Amino acid sequence: MAESLLLQNGRIIDPDNGFDRQGDLLIVDGKVAAVGTPPPEDVQIVDVRGCWVMPGLIDMHVHLREPGEEYKEDIETGTRAAAAGGFTAVACMPNTRPVNDCLAVTSLILERAARGSARVYPVGAISRGSRGESLADFGEMKEAGVVAVSDDGMPVVDSQLMRRALEYAADHRLTVISHSEELFLSRHGVMNEGPVSTRLGLKGIPAAAEAIMVYRDIALAEYTGRPVHIAHVSTAMATDLIRAAKTRGVRVTAETTPHYFTLTDEAVQGYNTNAKMNPPLRSEADRRAVLQGLVDGTLDAVATDHAPHSTLEKDVEFDLAANGVIGLETAVPLTLELVRRGVIDEQRFVRLLSLNPARILNVPGGSLAPGQPADVSVIDPAEQFVYTVDSVMSKSKNSPFLGRSLQGRAVMTLVDGRVMFSRPR
Amino acid sequence: MTSGYNFTQKHILGIHHLSADDIDFILKTADSFKEISTRAIKKVPTMRGLTVVNLFFEPSTRTRLSFEIAAKRMSADTYNISASTSSTVKGETLIDTARNISAMKPDIIIMRHSFAGAPDMLTRYIDASVINAGDGSHEHPSQGLLDMMTVREHKGRLEGLKVTIVGDILHSRVARSDILGFTRMGARVFVYGPATMIPPGLEELGATVCSSLEEAVADADVVMTLRIQKERQKDPLFPSLREYAQKYGINRRILDRARPDAIVMHPGPINRGVELMPDVADGPRSVILDQVTNGVAVRMALLYLVMGNS
Numbered sequence: 001m002a003e004s005l006l007l008q009n010g011r012i013i014d015p016d017n018g019f020d021r022q023g024d025l026l027i028v029d030g031k032v033a034a035v036g037t038p039p040p041e042d043v044q045i046v047d048v049r050g051c052w053v054m055p056g057l058i059d060m061h062v063h064l065r066e067p068g069e070e071y072k073e074d075i076e077t078g079t080r081a082a083a084a085g086g087f088t089a090v091a092c093m094p095n096t097r098p099v100n101d102c103l104a105v106t107s108l109i110l111e112r113a114a115r116g117s118a119r120v121y122p123v124g125a126i127s128r129g130s131r132g133e134s135l136a137d138f139g140e141m142k143e144a145g146v147v148a149v150s151d152d153g154m155p156v157v158d159s160q161l162m163r164r165a166l167e168y169a170a171d172h173r174l175t176v177i178s179h180s181e182e183l184f185l186s187r188h189g190v191m192n193e194g195p196v197s198t199r200l201g202l203k204g205i206p207a208a209a210e211a212i213m214v215y216r217d218i219a220l221a222e223y224t225g226r227p228v229h230i231a232h233v234s235t236a237m238a239t240d241l242i243r244a245a246k247t248r249g250v251r252v253t254a255e256t257t258p259h260y261f262t263l264t265d266e267a268v269q270g271y272n273t274n275a276k277m278n279p280p281l282r283s284e285a286d287r288r289a290v291l292q293g294l295v296d297g298t299l300d301a302v303a304t305d306h307a308p309h310s311t312l313e314k315d316v317e318f319d320l321a322a323n324g325v326i327g328l329e330t331a332v333p334l335t336l337e338l339v340r341r342g343v344i345d346e347q348r349f350v351r352l353l354s355l356n357p358a359r360i361l362n363v364p365g366g367s368l369a370p371g372q373p374a375d376v377s378v379i380d381p382a383e384q385f386v387y388t389v390d391s392v393m394s395k396s397k398n399s400p401f402l403g404r405s406l407q408g409r410a411v412m413t414l415v416d417g418r419v420m421f422s423r424p425r
Numbered sequence: 426m427t428s429g430y431n432f433t434q435k436h437i438l439g440i441h442h443l444s445a446d447d448i449d450f451i452l453k454t455a456d457s458f459k460e461i462s463t464r465a466i467k468k469v470p471t472m473r474g475l476t477v478v479n480l481f482f483e484p485s486t487r488t489r490l491s492f493e494i495a496a497k498r499m500s501a502d503t504y505n506i507s508a509s510t511s512s513t514v515k516g517e518t519l520i521d522t523a524r525n526i527s528a529m530k531p532d533i534i535i536m537r538h539s540f541a542g543a544p545d546m547l548t549r550y551i552d553a554s555v556i557n558a559g560d561g562s563h564e565h566p567s568q569g570l571l572d573m574m575t576v577r578e579h580k581g582r583l584e585g586l587k588v589t590i591v592g593d594i595l596h597s598r599v600a601r602s603d604i605l606g607f608t609r610m611g612a613r614v615f616v617y618g619p620a621t622m623i624p625p626g627l628e629e630l631g632a633t634v635c636s637s638l639e640e641a642v643a644d645a646d647v648v649m650t651l652r653i654q655k656e657r658q659k660d661p662l663f664p665s666l667r668e669y670a671q672k673y674g675i676n677r678r679i680l681d682r683a684r685p686d687a688i689v690m691h692p693g694p695i696n697r698g699v700e701l702m703p704d705v706a707d708g709p710r711s712v713i714l715d716q717v718t719n720g721v722a723v724r725m726a727l728l729y730l731v732m733g734n735s
Binding site for chain 1: 518543545546560629
């Protein structure tokens, strides 16, 4: 007997298939069933009236901390937070302990992920140990299951090495994700450089530190003809560089995060370590430029850069606090806020959080076409809630959005047709 | 005793948090306490039985001594903890150190720390009042207040004065407290230094950034020069001390551009011959030692005023 599920009366939004209308989505044996397929008699029916039914959201930039820092997060808790936040898949960065720079670590991550609540796409290191000296074994990692390579957390300082990474990764159909930061300019910096850093007496990181490296990576992509993906874009300067490069036909894609388009460096006020991350929260002009980039297609994806840290790393002096904030459970409402304000439409929302990440990473998903694996995100765009410490599913609670009233929340998250998360309505 | 004003601050974390009325009241209170230090018996019983802890995570001679003398002249019991003897070398976190000290029920903690915001953080974990004695490059409110007290003493007012600050504004907590304080009290603050030492957004704090030393000093009522921190020369913001002295040091020739009755100030300790030439430091316009004397009075006032709210 086939297992089947009918999501009834939802608003199905599937830009890949040019689809946006009220309807029922039938899932049979873990796959999206063909339109017009009559539901079997024993179908389980879930009424999702008022909700959006979308191809599964994919967070292409998270830190799951396993192996090595399980006290902050592990694959089980991280994927549970992902599912609760409406994500059916996450791409996890390699800066674990040890670094994911070889088959053994990739295999361990995938083995643990098999019991998780969302798909996990491991990202391998560009360089061995992410030390920036020599290339890691891309081919072997690809076989083990990585979908991309990155030294995220650190830039690849050596431009020759970065060039070779772009060339060699293309051989293996691996996306190269760049953490773009000019380390001499950002050295010792703990927040954006500007009037707020001056007032607070904190060492600043200028916007140019991001832009210089983004331009280096664009130049390398342009010269080699290979694609590059720019992680966590935070500045107007970098957004402009990417826009100009795309106009020239350079194969560059880019992501930003909800904190960069929602907050500014004013959030650091009071030395709030939950507003400390790298790159840092920027100025209001940068925030607006990043938003514009999301609107006009310069920025292709919204990712979270979910970076769990415990109180050990965050309840300390601002200078000593670790960089990073969690984001899996706030990305949907914060991005929906843009839809409500008319900045982007529903189709763009799905592109930014599902279709484009799938394409950039060359992974399945982003579509509800018949026969596709039934990775489906159901969200209630009207549900209002206050984001509190107690509600956080992630092991770590380092969010700058705690205490904030949010609107729009995951109701049901399915991977291969299996319900990974559902919230009573 | 000064009265009739409701001073509500429990902590003194920065001039940023003080209104013009708060500052005026602190300065008046300090004026009234200054006389105590001239007595043969330099002690009043005002704070008898109260415990004041000097928690210094950074070396300091004059500020710590000044706070200690201030507390003792008010009859408080004072205790000094410095980084070299503190438990931080044993790996204890700042929060744990603070909670442990708090458990011994001090009334006021005076804190110096090399990281901006450390005193703010302390207030979230302890009951005592916290007075910031300098945190990183953020603020040094008691220094800002004693500077205002000294200028007011010599000029009779703060409003309308031209106050010029020359030097490493980027790293200076004194500059931030002075810019905020003097502008809040109606003075105009002009800053100048090597462009590498001028952080962005000073205008938003209320300062005017000058493009030459001459412009900065012209017709100034107050010329304040900041200490060049030689220990920062590992990451040099200017080529050499020699060049700094030539191009940015305050000498008699440049001082002639200020008003004839201009006063010269420095938060100390001075690098003689670098930011300030010896003949200016020791000259008739220098009020540097008045600043130090007033420091005790301002700190007595701060201890007294927060005591009422702790």
